[in-house]
Amino acid sequence: MSFSDLGLSPETLRAVEDSGYTVPTPIQEQAIPWVLMGRDVLGIAQTGTGKTASFTLPMIDVLASGRAKARMPRSLILAPTRELANQVAENFTKYGKFQKLNMALLIGGESFVEQNKVLERGVDVLIATPGRLMDMFDRGKILLRDVKILVIDEADRMLDMGFIPDVERIVGLLPPLRQTLFFSATMDKNIRKLADAFLHNPKEVKVDPGTSAAETVTQRMVVVDATEKRDALRHVIRMEDVRNAFIFCNRKRDVGMLYKSLTKHGLDVAQLHGDMPQNERTATLARFKAGEVRLMVCSDVAARGIDIADVSHVFNFDVPIHSEDYVHRIGRTGRAGREGRAYTIATPDDARYVAAIEKLVGKEIPRIVLEGLDSRELPAGDSEGERGGDRGGRDRRPGARTRGRGRDRGGRSSQAAPPVETTVEVATEVTPAEEQPMQVAAQVPDSPAVEPAEAPVDAAAEQVQAPVAEAARAPRERDRDRGRERSNDRDRGGDKRRERNAGPERNAGSDRNTAPDRNAGSDRNVDRPSDRQRRGRRFDPAWTDVDEMRHGDNVLAFGDHAPAFLFAPTTGTEARAAEEAARAS
Known part of the structure; x- marks a missing residue:
């Protein structure tokens, strides 16, 4: 098959012949006819397979008829890098030399002023990187509502470089009735998802990358x-x-x-x-x-x-x-x-x-x-x-540390642990939790409570001598043993601490926060003056004088001295009786 069999115009065929090409590549042979028919195309081909010419050649013929308006390009080509955008521009210059088409290149590193001048004259083909295109759009220098053909080139690289959010925004600014050409060197699930979002009933063409x-x-x-x-x-x-x-x-x-x-x-x-x-x-x-x-x-x-x-x-x-x-x-x-x-x-x-x-x-x-x-x-x-597979299943080295409560901390050796545990067990047998109060009394030599129990006396003597022996030991070993003893004390001395912290047995009314027995007509705050001072007492219609409304501590509660009309009205004869009593006084 030759280029003349693809349906290209004589002007475009002459430009291709001048470039030295006579036979189309597989991607060109498959894609060009569908682009000329106005179909959306999903092309999977790598750079070097003639992919760029597969969309530039038919676009030149499609755009040959018509005229562009100022700042309103008729077609848009998005490329991930400046070099790729330059290559696409070179293709349009080479193959479109016999057609009267205006082209603009929007890439970073170039002057905004010069690019704006080109856009003001009106362009048929706009080639841009996503970042620079969004800059020009945000400045109000370009309108995209007249784009008839959209080309997304190297979509996989756009995904790798993080341009997809910009591309999605750009596509949202385009008219829904358009032709979209989507090209990528690879086709994974993410690229497939993008293609499904941008294309409508596309024709898929593919060149084996292998x-x-x-x-x-x-x-x-x-x-x-x-x-x-x-x-x-x-x-x-x-x-x-x-x-x-x-x-x-x-x-x-x-x-x-x-x-x-x-x-x-x-x-x-x-x-x-x-x-x-x-x-x-x-x-x-x-x-x-x-x-x-x-x-x-x-x-x-x-x-x-x-x-x-x-x-x-x-x-x-x-x-x-x-x-x-x-x-x-x-x-x-x-x-x-x-x-x-x-x-x-x-x-x-x-x-x-x-x-x-x-x-x-x-x-x-x-x-x-x-x-x-x-x-x-x-x-x-x-x-x-x-x-990545060895990370989760590799064998653990002998002696390697493991995460959890049982690992050693601070490099301390665990070889001294058995003697400490043995000592703790002996102390537990000699001094059970029930006899702990007698150990405290045994520390006083003249205490008569020491004589009935000999074992606690020996334990108390050991406790008196313990600080001297403890000072002679290595600091690290002493700290470790103290930690273990504190752990054991927590186990066997819990009842004693609870008993010590419990305090004296509380009777009814001994605690200031303990509520007293309540009768049918008793006030909930009767025994809590601080609460009376803070919240006040419920109004009683029988009260006729401010002095009578004072509490026992001579504190006028909040609201007790308010005028009668501010209180909630009462019904029946009680309200009338209260008014008559107030007048009589």
Whole structure:
């Protein structure tokens, strides 16, 4: 099948021919017809498979007719990184050169003023990263209600970078009647959930990731200790004829550290990460493409969108966590039938990820041994998880501490515990809880209560001598024994303490808080003057004078001196009798 069989316009076909392409890739062959038909498309393909052209080519033809309004783009393409957004913009420039389309690129590191000027002229295609697009929208510089086509590129990377909340907000600002094209290199349950939320009855197209660059790339692996990874990388770089190479790290922090290490050892290297200013990133990429720099240290996210046809080597300084990323990395070399070489530096802790990668590519990656470095073996394990599985079921070392009440504290030895327990048992037998009061009396030599009981006298003598012997012992042992004795005292002396704390036996009315016996007509506060002073007494209509309303302690209770009309009215003859008695007085 050729591009002319896909239904593209003559202008677009001429631009494709000028670019040197004659046969579409599998993803282009499957996706382009559905995009031209106006269907939503769910595309699963990695970078390097022609995925970008699979939506740029049909979009150029769809947008060829029509005119854009100021600040109201007709189509929107979201990309996770500035490099990928730049690559998409280059595709539109290359394939749309025979069509009159206006394009704008909204990425970080560029001037807001210049970007705003482009938007004011009206754009047919708006290519943006989520962060910069939301900045422009919040400033009131852009309206999204006229977007007819939405493209979400590299959705898996957007999820990894935390852009999904911004993407969801952006999608909520778009008109519901639109065409959505959703592309991702991987398809897990989270990506599937997003696709279901954004797409309507999509046509799914998929390219097998296991076949990318597997035929033309020679793969090798070095297994060393984690402390020897840098030595192994330098050794491999020096023994290979490296024309230009990507060196991949899993984390942005490791990119900077490895860059400094390689620079220190005299290697021609550059770095690429998200914290670099845009002008510096652009200059670094230009130097690498021009051959001024041989080695480029970068992460997976920063490398997205870098399209260089002839790369001789790929070095994986870190084993990728996702097996699909491994295929994506090594796919940057060996393109267009050229030979490529890929080396991976692994450690024994990477066994889980290596197993998943080998399962995906369908073969074992050959191991090599480097001279002067100790080679290691990867432990046997499957791709489901060897590293994390040992944490919960590992054997406990002999003598290892366990969590709980029985563990030793502060490094104290437990060897002296049996003698202490024996001593406590003897003391318990000689001085039971019922005889404890006699032990206290036995401490006085002249007390007559000592004579009837000889055993308690001996126990008391031991208690008198105990402080001297205790002072002679080691402080740590003495503290430990005291703690055990206090624990035993709590066990056998509980009754005594309860008896001591109980106090004298309380009779009726002895406690100020004990309620007295209540008769049928008694006042609830009759024996509590403090409460009378605080709350006052219930009004009695028979009272006719303020002095009579005073309590026994000569305190006028709250409310007793209030006028009669403020009290609740009483019914019947009692109220009238109270009024007549008040007048007579």
